[in-house]
Amino acid sequence: MIEPALQLSSANLTELEYLALNSELNVADGHARQELSEAQQRIVEELPTLFEKAAAQPVEDLERAAHGAFLHLFGQHCYPSGRVLSCYASSVAMEILARSLVTETDAVALIHPTFDNIPDILRGVGLRLVPVEEDALHSGEPIPKGVGCVFVTTPNNPTGRVLSAERLAALADECRSRDVVLALDTSFRGFDTRAHYDHYAILESSGCRWVVIEDTGKLWPTLDLKVGLLLYSENVGLPIPRIYSDILLGVSPFILALVERFAEEAAGGGLADLHAFIAGGRRLVREALADLPGVTFLDPSSRVSVERVDLGDRRCADIWPELYERQVHALPCTQFYWADPSRGEHSLRIALARPYTALGAAVRELRSVLTEH
Ligand SMILES: Cc1ncc(COP(=O)(O)O)c(C=O)c1O
Structure with missing residues (x-):
């Protein structure tokens, strides 16, 4: 059994991404894991x-x-x-x-x-x-x-x-x-x-x-x-x-x-479809979490395939064991702040390049954990 607290404090981001690989609720790594379009x-x-x-x-x-x-x-x-x-x-x-x-x-x-x-x-x-x-x-x-x-x-x-x-x-x-x-x-x-x-x-x-x-x-x-x-x-x-x-x-x-x-294929229309797909995933995350007290979205104009969620007073380390138990894998932002990790303690990064069903399920679990904290 992997010790969740130990993983969070000592791991680099890729080690945390390894943990997520076999979970259906993997919103950790930034790799493209959405379904292929028909043309693809x-x-x-x-x-x-x-x-x-x-x-x-x-x-x-x-x-x-x-x-x-x-x-x-x-x-x-x-x-x-x-x-x-x-x-x-x-x-x-x-x-x-x-x-x-x-x-x-x-x-x-x-x-x-x-x-x-x-x-x-x-x-x-x-x-x-x-x-x-x-x-x-x-x-x-x-x-x-x-x-x-x-x-x-x-x-x-x-x-x-x-x-x-x-x-x-x-x-x-x-x-x-x-x-x-x-x-x-x-x-x-x-x-x-x-x-x-x-x-x-x-x-x-x-x-x-x-x-x-x-x-x-x-x-x-x-x-x-x-x-x-x-x-x-x-x-x-x-x-x-x-x-x-x-x-x-x-x-x-x-x-x-x-x-x-x-x-x-992307030049022939696939890229625009991908942009719309990622924007839809971002909307899904924001709509699912927006009304939670203290929760905000740090990058309102971002279009990349990841979304940062600020957790307010909650620290990633506090919710990590429960997320882990539910097999939800998102990345704490701590390690992105490579010169001052404490600045990322209160935010999570969610990967959006996922089928909406998987993203929705992960965000529902996250919402339920955040509601308890
Ligand atoms: C900005 C940036 N550059 C490089 C990489 C490394 O990509 P790869 O794992 O495909 O080598 C990543 C990984 O997520 C990244 O976010």
Whole structure:
């Protein structure tokens, strides 16, 4: 029997997500676990043909097609097609970036809060982290001194906040003038059209040294068949391709072909349907909990596939054993606040990329626990 209190206080977010994997009331991880749409189901029915196509075509062509279909879907027309490395997952891209950065700097300014595997990977290679509060980042405060890189998750996980085109341009200018690498994790970009302006046009024209991590893994229920993409500027001055080659040769051509098909389907209407689906899940959560005393929603304009719920006076640690008993798994926000976990003690993150029936059942259980506290 797993000891719930111990898990909550000592676990990282992914360890908590493991606990949830076998529960029907898993609203913990941010992976896409909704049902396939009819059009996506038809792609799955074509998988044997897709497999044959992937086996027959040169990998270079498959990569180019997958990258183009995915990035154009979100308006990223100016991405440098010769500088895109396909990775097994965005965490692998992150590891490659971290190992590259540590060859030239010992400190990174990192957005706060954000998903904890980003600070964990950066610290794992020995980098010192300096927190940059979201508000400071969005209001244009200067980046901290003494760092070799500024790392921004946009849209952010868990807050959903998006860096505007104006702020990206200003940040890129500042990074160029201070010779700091600007790194973005845009894993949740697909959910929010406000993040569909062409980031690469801005980055390339700024002349700054930049790296971007993109991710196909959060959008579509492809059973974690996904790729992370690592893109970088010509002047980045980091050994990224070399470290990539220390770790992998490349990703499965089959997955590249799958990404291309899902991206084409999304461009033909599937993306708008997905946005409506996530918005419906968010409404469901808010309507189910809104009248509970003390409960509020921290990110009113968020469009990403997770929702933060503030519990008022209640602490996550107080309700965790009961949620655990009912097999409801949501993430405490503590670990997202990697520099000051106490700031997340009173909020939970609920994953929305779930069938409405499962999401509704989890939220009903959560409501009943919160009512008792
Ligand atoms: C912003 C962000 N980047 C990267 C990752 C890592 O994704 P993966 O587990 O597919 O490597 C996550 C995971 O949820 C995330 O939220």
